[in-house]
Amino acid sequence: MRFNTPYVYSPEELKSYFFGVYKSAEAKSPSTEPGLERLRRLEAVRIKKSARGLADALREMAVSMPFVNDLHPFYRELLELGVGIAKYKHALGKIGNAAVAIKSISGEALMALRTAYSKEQIYRIRKAYIARVVDLIEDLAPELETAKSAAAFLRRLPDVDPDLFTVVVAGAPNVGKSSLVGCLSTAKPKVAEYPFTTRQIHVGHIFVRGDRIQVIDTPGLLDRPFDEMNKIELQAVLALRYLAKVVVFLVDPTHYGGFDLSIQINIFNSIKNNFNIPIIIVINKIDLANDDDIKKAEELFGEIRIRISAKTCSGVEELKARILEDYYVPYMLQKLRQIRAAER
Structure with a gap:
């Protein structure tokens, strides 16, 4: 989902826009109209047009932003992480209410104009109107x-x-998740030889006979409870909670990644115990790992049928075939059966 958010003005931009509309407004009046009435008419037009323009700009900002209740839970919780839903709602609510307040301010100024008996009084009404609008902005x-x-x-x-059917690639930092997603899908995430390169999730796709499988590269997880995780780690948790149909848990058996197997098994068990999602355990970096490293990982994690090198993409086709045969095809068949049952 792409969000087409409106342009949000700064206070200075809003004031500049307000004064621009106000000063450019003109009022047609008969040449024989007395000077006081001509000024009254001009001021009324300026108030109406400037108030309408400002109110429209405020309303556009408020109503064109996504409504929280319309968001998928995944995006809703990302918004909570990034901005804060209560803060977001308050801001949009106050901006929207300001559009109503502008209408009230202009209405009071127009009412005062009708009974103004001198040019000086009209000037005072103008000054008060502008001051109230500026204060509001x-x-x-x-x-x-x-x-x-x-x-x-x-x-x-x-x-x-x-x-979409979604594969979430998870694991500790620096185990090769981004490289694997680059091999497995169309995504080209940033890859570097140090931890925490991935600061947010990245999305790629596997195309299957006109359909798409979504593959998500998540930030690395650390061995700690969810309530102690930072905002970057929690993005991975949200992907697991709301999107994953199958998890590829990537294991680095070498001593180069900075996170030994005891930490990685704890992260794996946390995912296994907190999410009811099928997990494929994959040994990575077989181009670097020795036989003892791989054997130790297999003993710790249990039977592992897939070994890969995400750096060279070796073994990734076998992983892709397993995702398709064991998870994607059964999922789509079940979905098709549900559709046909609903049509009966």
Whole structure:
């Protein structure tokens, strides 16, 4: 899902826009109209047009942002992580209410104009109207900043389709997840020889006879409870909780990754115990690991049928075949049966 968020104005931009509309407004009046009435008419037009333009801009910012209740739980919790849902709702609510307040301010100014008996009084009404509008805009500064940050955050979110069959690649940092996703799918995530390269999830696809399988590269997990994880790790947890139909748990048996097997088995057990999802255990870095390293990993994790080198993509076709045959095809057949049953 891609989020087409609106442009969010800063307070200074809103004030500049407001004054621009106000000053450019003109009012046609009969040449014989007295000066006081001509000024009253001009001021009324300026108030109406500037208030309408500002209210429309505020309303557009508020209603064009995604509604929280319309978001898939995966995106909803990402928004909570990145911005805070309560803060997000408050900001949009206040911006939307400001559009209503502008209408009220302009209505009061127009009512006062009708009974103005001198040019000086009209000038005072103009000054009071502009001052109230400027105060309202300046009061919105924190909410506009929140909305701007939220819009930027939403635009950066990965284009995930929660309805697709999804493979989530998980494991400790620096075990080769990004390299594997690059071999397995169309994704080209950043790869480096140090931990925590992946700061957010990346998405690729495997194309199968016109259909797509979604493959997600997740940030590395550390051996600690979920409530102690940072925002980067929690993205991986959200992918596991809401998207995964099968998990590829990648194991690094070597001594080069920085996370020994005791840590990796704890992470694996945490996933296994907290999520009811099929898990394929895959030994990576067979181009670097010696026989003793691989044997120790197999003894610790149990029977492992797939060994790969994500660096060279060796063994990845076997992994892909297993994903398709053991998980994707049965899932699609079950889905097809459900559709046919519902049509009867």
